[in-house]
Amino acid sequence: MPLPIAHGLIGASLVAASRKGFTLRRDGWPVMFGMLLGMAPDLDLFLSWGLGFGTKVHGGFSHSLVIALAAGAGLSIILKETSISRVLAYMAAAASHGLLDACTKKEFGGSAILWPFSNQKYKLGIFSNYEFYPNPASQTWREMLDQAARIGLQEFLFVMPLFLLIVAGQMIAQRSRNSAAEVTRSERSGKDTE
Numbered sequence: 001m002p003l004p005i006a007h008g009l010i011g012a013s014l015v016a017a018s019r020k021g022f023t024l025r026r027d028g029w030p031v032m033f034g035m036l037l038g039m040a041p042d043l044d045l046f047l048s049w050g051l052g053f054g055t056k057v058h059g060g061f062s063h064s065l066v067i068a069l070a071a072g073a074g075l076s077i078i079l080k081e082t083s084i085s086r087v088l089a090y091m092a093a094a095a096s097h098g099l100l101d102a103c104t105k106k107e108f109g110g111s112a113i114l115w116p117f118s119n120q121k122y123k124l125g126i127f128s129n130y131e132f133y134p135n136p137a138s139q140t141w142r143e144m145l146d147q148a149a150r151i152g153l154q155e156f157l158f159v160m161p162l163f164l165l166i167v168a169g170q171m172i173a174q175r176s177r178n179s180a181a182e183v184t185r186s187e188r189s190g191k192d193t194e
């Protein structure tokens with residue numbers, strides 16, 4: 001699985017890209033919620049590790065597109081969000097998790113993106129660079145943490161530039177809108193005083 005870093009940054013990027021008139025002050029929280037939606041499906045690890053249901057539970061229902069749509073809609077209702085594009089962005093942030101997992105699995109795991117219609121865990125089966133299956137029975141904590149840190153760093157270097165690019169692009173776009181509005185305002189006030 002990609003670690004929460006990649007999932008969170010992709011969820012945050014999708015929400016950041018959907019906000020018109022983006023400012024960090026106004027959109028910081030929504031972007032944070034996008035990050036949490038992107039990470040949330042892996043809470044099923046609590047069932048696997050915490051409650052002892054085993055790793056087979058992981059990648060199941062919480063990774064489904066139906067649950068993603070419901071999670072995005074639920075958060076939008078809580079936040080009283082009425083803009084369709086913003087609601088869709090929350091849904092996409094949640095859905096990106098299962099899809100990304102499916103794309104980055106080769107031999108093991110996969111994600112049940114079609115649950116409840118199918119329990120099959122889909123995987124693209126092409127590359128597995130980010131697969132991380134810690135096994136406390138055969139690995140020491142140090143080995144597991146080392147592996148998590150190595151994969152986490154790879155993910156960060158890969159996905160962080162995308163997130164920064166979107167946020168920077170949004171801020172530049174907003175700045176140019178502001179200065180265009182300023183020019184129009186000053187032209188108007190110039191005409192009024194003529």
Ligand SMILES: [Zn+2]
Pocket residue numbers: 001041042059063097101
């Ligand atoms: Zn996952």
